Amino acid sequence: MDLGLKDKVAIVGGASMGIGYGIARTLALEGAHVVITARREAGLAKAAATLKAAVEKAGSKARVVPIAADCRRAEDCARVVEQTMAEFAGIDVLVNNDGAPPLGALISFDDTAWAKAVEQNLMYVVRMTRAVVPHMQARGGGGILNITAISAIQPIAGFGLSVATWSGVIGYAKTLSIEVAKDNINVNTICPGYIETQRLEKVFAADGGDPQVMRRKLEAEIPMGRIGSVDDIASMVALLVSPRGRYTTGTAIQVDGGLLRGVR
Ligand SMILES: NC(=O)c1ccc[n+]([C@@H]2O[C@H](COP(=O)([O-])OP(=O)(O)OC[C@H]3O[C@@H](n4cnc5c(N)ncnc54)[C@H](OP(=O)(O)O)[C@@H]3O)[C@@H](O)[C@H]2O)c1
Structure with a gap:
């Protein structure tokens, strides 16, 4: 099945390694141009070089553009979108993914730790989405995908900073999906198990x-x-952000090998 991602423009966060890199790689091999972000420039540059080589080897003309950025900083989020627009004059896909707040018992975290977790997990998604949606509207549609975790729907002790803030992301994404459906934009969340x-x-x-x-x-x-492998996540992401997946919106889907115990 051709997903229709050729020459689409995608921003993928936290993509110097792990799940983000796997998503960027899959999108690029499907022919999408990818902007990849992470904080550490050296790791990001290395990832971009590896990805470019893989894309060339596959005979794809997709471009790979690394932009060093910290998703917790509002000015970095704005800069990523501005530079993407300067480079490609449009945005079709936004994948919000990064690291995660520290693990620990909920009552051990002070207000500063909570504020950082909110900036990283929730405000990152809010800021990137707010900056990107007008460009998707101008383009006639797009796909937004957030990476959270299975713990956001089946909480695990010690993961509370992420569970609490990602619950906010799932609620945000569901509401947004209703608001932007008329613009042919879908908004979904993937909750990976162990990857x-x-x-x-x-x-x-x-x-x-x-x-x-x-x-x-x-x-x-x-x-x-x-x-699971990063490709297990990336395949689902590629479908959901592609034109083929557009009718699926407002979902929070677990990709977890059956780990979630529950019927929804
Ligand atoms: N692996 C799993 O089993 C699993 C399961 C469920 C959910 N998740 C979630 O999925 C996400 C990705 O996990 P992963 O396993 O792929 O992690 P990873 O291998 O540690 O990769 C994280 C990526 O995000 C970047 N990053 C971290 N903090 C950032 C920030 N503040 N701003 C911008 N980029 C940042 C990292 O680069 P820099 O450090 O250079 O910034 C790196 O590229 C996390 O939110 C994680 O909690 C993972």
Whole structure:
């Protein structure tokens, strides 16, 4: 199936590695031009070079543009959109993805930690979306996709800063989906389960025990019996942000190998 992503312009956040990189790679291999962001310039430049090589090898003409930015800073969000418009004169796809606030017991966090979590998980999505939607409207449509986590719908102790702020993102996305449907823009959220990335390695080691023991324990909880890959997430994202996926909007979809226990 041709997703119709050729020559579309996509902004993908937190894309120097992990889930964001996997999404950028999949979109670029589908022919979309990708703007990738992350804070650390060296890692971002390396990721852009690797991605460009993969795109060229696949015979695609997609362009890859790295822009160093911290999603917690309003001025960085504005700059990413301005530079994308200067480069491509339009935006079709926005993928909001980044790192995450620290783990820990909810009552251990002070107001400063909460404010940072809100900036990172919620205000990032609010600012990027607010800046991008007018350009999608001018273009006649677009796809917006937020990456959160399975913990946003099935909370896990210790993940409270993310759970609370991502619940806000899911509510924001649902409301926005209703408001911009008339503009042919869809808005969805993906809630990944356990996905093979550097971040997950840190989660395995978080309780100070043997990471391999923790890995096996988590794998045993997953009906499919394995940790997911970034491609498992990226394939779903590519469909949802493409013209082929446009009628699906306002959803929060778990991509988790069956980890979520519940019927909705
Ligand atoms: N891996 C999993 O199992 C899993 C499961 C569910 C949900 N998630 C969520 O999915 C998202 C991505 O996770 P991941 O595993 O791919 O993480 P990762 O491998 O650590 O990659 C995170 C990416 O985001 C960038 N980033 C971090 N903070 C940023 C900031 N303030 N501004 C801009 N870019 C930033 C990082 O680059 P810089 O550090 O250079 O900025 C990097 O490119 C996270 O929100 C995570 O909580 C992950």
